[in-house]
Amino acid sequence: MTKLLPGTASWTDKPLIEGGRFYPPDAKSAEARLRYYATQFPLVEVDAPYYGLPTVAQAERWVERTPSAFTFDVKAYSLFTEHPTPVARLPKAIQAELPPDLRIKRQFYRRDAPDDLVALCWSTYLDALLPLHDAGKLGVIVLQFPRWVTPNRRSHAYLEEVRERLGHYRGAVEFRNHRWLDAENRESTLDLLGDLELTFISVDEPQGFDSSVPPIAAATTGLAFVRFHGRNAAMWEERTRTSSERFDNCYEAAELDEWTPRIS
Structure with missing residues (x-):
């Protein structure tokens, strides 16, 4: 029997907190909000590790504050998905390992960093998630690649590297460039993810942009994963102050019903 796990992208999302309709009035702290959230949903996506490497202590708190299932x-x-990574958000110990030319920059990309520093970031990240893994609460590592990552030999090779870096952790991949799923590349993209045992993330999002991926329902592993980004086309590629502005959208029931035959 298929097991369905709905959830949201973060329990600390500003609209979720400030909307006043989800959390009870006495849920004021991060701990109280996570404990309450876990009574309403069986799953959550943790967004914060994109912005800064997580710690073991954080993961231990997440384990302690949620039910066993x-x-x-x-x-x-961000460094792992070809996004610019702010130097100031690196742990001090890792900042100290930066070459002088990177230490003075505001941000850098993976291609700019020495291999040993990238490896240190990976080990720090994965070690921090061990409490979740050991408690049976870790789902997948969500790898969301930006629109400037296109299908070519270099990006294919990097996906292979990512699979190796993940080790026994499960990974799921979301693309933000339409070429990955166009008629020319769709089959090879899905085959590659399947061969690497990486889960393809299906998406519902505004269409008609270079960053738009068609709403294809496909499973490249035993896990199917769908992210609903909304259909706010006016804001989809705008440079907004917060990500929530881009996803400001309320689905109609009929729009969600479109996915019923795709995932059933």
Whole structure:
């Protein structure tokens, strides 16, 4: 029997807190909110590790504050998905390992960093998630690649590297460039993810942009994963102050019903 785990992208999302309709009035702290959230949903996506490497202490708190059957999907660190990574958000110990030319920069990319520093970031990230893994609460590592990552030999090779870096952890991949799923590349993209045992993330999002991926329902592993980003086309590629502005959208029941035959 298929097991369905619905959830949201973070229990600390500002609209979720400030909307006043989800959390009870006495849920004021991060601990209280997570404990309450876990009574309403069986799964959450942790967004914070994209912005800064998580710690063992954080993961231990997440384990302690949720029921035994609760699941955490965890966003990959920005450095791992070809995004610019602010130097100031690195742990001090890792900042100290930066070459002088990187230490003075505001941000850098993976291609700029020495291999040993990238490896240190990976080990720090994965070690921090061990409490979740050992408690049986770790779902997948969510790798969301930006629109400038396109299908080519270099990106294919990097996906292979990511699979190796993940080790026994499960990974799920979301693309933000339409070429990965166009008629020319769709089959090879899904085959590659399947061969690497990486879960393809299906998406519902505004269409008609270079960053738009068609709403294809496909499973490249035993796990099917769908993210609903909303259909706010006016804001989809705008440079907004917060990500929540881009996803400001309320689905109609009929829009969600479109997915019923795709996932049933």
